[in-house]
Amino acid sequence: MTALMNSLIPLVVLLPLIGAAGALVAGRRPRLQVTFSITVLSLVVLTSAALVYLTDQTGGHAVTVGGWSAPFGIVLVVDRLSALMLLISSIVLLCVLVFSVGQGMADGDRETPVSIYHPSYLILAAGVFNAFVAGDLFNLYVSFEILLVASYVLLTLGGTQARIKAGITYIIVSLVSSMLFLASIAMIYGATGTVNIAQLSVRLGELPADIQLVLQIMLLVAFGIKAAVFPLSFWLPDSYPTAPAPVTAVFAGLLTKVGVYAIIRTETILFPGNTLQTVLLVVALLTLVIGILGAVAQSDIKRMLSFTLVSHIGYMIFGIAIGTVAGLGATIYYVIHHITVQTTLFLATGLVERQGGTTALNRLGGLLKASPVIAVLFFVPALNLGGIPPFSGFIGKLGLFEAGAQTPSPLIWVLIGAGALTSLLTLYALMRAWSLAFWRPKREAHEEESPALDRIEEAPDESADVQETKASPRIMIGATVAMVTVSLALTVFAGPLYSMATRAAQNLEQPADYISLVFPNGGVS
């Protein structure tokens, strides 16, 4: 069992990197490149599925890369949380890749113009997977850089003016966050003499409380920028919507969640004890409310979804702030739910953009008649994100509220109220978008006299250009259907998944579990 896991864990990082190299070599032969990338990501899905199964049996495993034992070498650690994140992110990455292949075949490389799309995408995948298995802080920093550099390339693909403008904001903000992260690693190393997460878990606790607080806040700010937590979320709605639809989908689904994952690790393994509960609760409250109010004001589906993305990060911060096993378990389930549903919604929006020629709500209309399939594909994840039972969004939110009610305090009750309000407003924003784009007859869209539009400003001309409408190829529809199916599977298999999330949370609450994975013979100091 140990030998199997020893070989499986590095594969999740190695396979996409080898795939990226292969895809780069095969740059002039698109068909070979596509086959190569899809095969590689499918293999990662299988590997992660095996890891989820094995990890749940054994509790986790750490690989000492190159045989250098911790704390001297680099360790790759997979516990239940990492395994779950690996599985869901590899599934999402595979579906989005298939979607973009369909788009590329239909449009002849219009949106993904160069042969570097596949290599960058696979390097992004390698960075994401590496972040989930990183066993030391510096490796986490390197994986952040891997995925960020790949995301810079993907975001500015084609180099049009709008994308470069969005890219510059995104890149500068990411760079500042990376520098902050690097500086905090330097300080942590200076204070403790190690960057190994398991060893830090012991040594950070021995530091004076004020130094601990400074280090914790520096890490939280660095990760908070990546996770788009208010007030560090301003960059997200400006930079995501301009990218090609599949790129936006995968960024929205995964990149912010890598930040959330890092915050979970910081708050449980590195700094247990939940010392910043009040701060986190206030931040979660502001993220929830301000994010969703932003979403309600938007007149463009992509921007509206970007704001709901920011808003729903608040739920995850809320769960982390509760800090109990129930709270963390619900957070992990919610992260999995949100990765799937947010990606699905962006993919469905990509289909809307093709069918309707735009994503501006005041120009869309009559899509239900034109394409009932897309209407359903948008409607199901929209209900799911809004938290309508029996979908996974409802289960996740219910779990969070229940966990909050178990450790009552006035602020937590306020947050439960704000969470319910956010859920309703999400439903309002998404249903308004749905009824305007799909339900409204086409001719009404040109008259622009819908009462639902009173409250939103007309979209600026730049984003409202109605392009030619195109039919959506089967592959794109198929990939979106697959994502909707995955999101429904989260409901159907909610029982086993939720109990595994709870077991993962139990591991997180006991840093000793994590330490014993890295130092099986003890002796950590």
Added chain:
Amino acid sequence: MSASLVLILLMAVLYAGGVYLLLGRSMTRMLLGFLLVGNATNLLILIIAGPAGLAPIVADGVEPSEMHDPLPEALILTAIVITFGVSAFLLALIYRSWRIARADVVTTDAADAAVGGSSIDDEESTEAEDGSDEDTEFEGRAEAKTS
């Protein structure tokens, strides 16, 4: 732990200058700011490593306590490589922006301005957006891709 005051002062100056430059609207200034902040962070890691010592090579008559900690230097090397790569990418981006828009500044987001009403001062952005698309390297292709 004792640290060199000169290094600390240098780091502080680099951070201050870097943050000042990063806050500007000009992309070239941002690039310079990023380079300064990056180097300041590298200096921070170097300061953290403690006072200078012997090379960390195991040899007769050298006590481990006399050696310099090699790990921070490995971290610095990695950080330098990353900074280098990102700067190259930023330079390419700035060049592209210049070719397309004849502009070196970050413009105000049009959708933000619409939601915020007319309160956002976008004189600068209109000035920047006036640049024509004529002068692109990939003339026809680049225009076709503008969405």
